[in-house]
Amino acid sequence: MSPGLAGKKWFYPGLWLLIVIVFLGTELRRHSNIGASITSDSTHDTLDNITSSVADKIKAVPDYYDMLTGANEDAAKKNNTLKTADITTSIKAAIIIETRRSAAVIPLLLHFCSVLGPDWPVVVYTSAENFGSFTTSEALLRYQAGDSVLCSNSARSVEDFFEWDLIGAPISPQWGAGYNGGLSLRRRSTMLRVLQEYDWSKNPHPRPEDQWYFFRFNDLMNKDVEETGDSKIKLPSMEIARTFAVETIDYPSPLGLHQPTRWFPADRRMTSLDEWCPEYKLARTDRINE
Incomplete structure (x- = not known):
């Protein structure tokens, strides 16, 4: 067979094979694009679902959502503002007269x-001052610098004792009566009333300031009862007072301590106080001469 006839014999089969290859290639590319489109759409749908789910959960916490989105800028600013004490408007204040x-x-x-926290003003006086200098602070936490501490482990707070006109560590009968003033909470209006109706120079007994106020508070209570049948002045029992602070009468978990290095034996200070109120180590050991 001549070369010309042989080439003509394979021409048409080769042409058909080329057409089939082109057709199959075109179909393959078309289906690949469709699959990719389906996969892409499915992926986008999945991401949209996840995003929507997360967004819904965030929106379930309105304050957090508003802060993130800026929907409530005032609330966000409020959350970022540190609350601090203002002695001119606060109803409470901690004072040191040292x-x-x-x-x-x-x-x-x-x-x-x-x-105490940032909403408590803390004022230091280096000379004796009148309680009348506080225009708005009705609850006054008075403490001596150096020998009074608060126990941060306590479940109670100073605010838990605001109902009382005067409270401090109860004084053991062998040392007197009333509440120790070295760490005490006092109602300003009642203190001013005592100073208006009684003169220390004319009635200086008992000599300690804290016991003098305790007896004058009782005098006012008796006077109120005689005149009106009742008194608004409230003084706690010794049992309640020792939950506020401890000095000469013990309690296992008080809010505060007064002169712990003086009244607590060394062996006890190394055990329960180390666990309950390690702040006692801040207390000084020298005393005020009275």
Whole structure:
């Protein structure tokens, strides 16, 4: 067979094979694009579902959602604003009247600020001042710098004792009566009433300031009862007072301590106080001469 006839014999089969290859290639590319489109659409749908789900969960917490989206800028600003005390408007204040030069004042000042929190004004007086200088603070937490501490482990807070006109560590009968003033909570209006109706110079007994106020509070209560049949002045029992603070009468878990290095034996200080109120180590050991 001549070469010309042989080439003509394979021409048409080759042409058909080329057409089939082109057709199959075209179909394959078309189906691949469709599959890719389906996969892409499915992926987008899945991502949309996930995004919507997360968004719904975030929206379920309105404050958090508003803060993230800026929908409530005032609320966000409020959340980011640190609340601080203002002595001119606060109904409560912690005060130190300390005339001694002492390096213990600053550590104790920081300690009380930390335990009380930022909404408590803390004021330091280096000379005796009248309680009338406080125009709005009705609840006054008075403490001596150096020998009074608050126990941060306590479940109670100073606010839990606001109902009482005067409260402090109960004094053991062998040392007197009433509540120790070294760490005490006092109602300003009742203190001012005492100062208006009684003169220390004319009635200086008992001599300790805290016991003098305790007896004058009782005098006012008796006077109110005689005149009106009742009194608004409230003084706690010794059982309640020792939950506020401890000095000469013990309690296992008080809110505060007064002169712990003086009244607690060394063996006890190394056990329960180390666990319950390690702040006692801030207390100084020297005493005020009275």
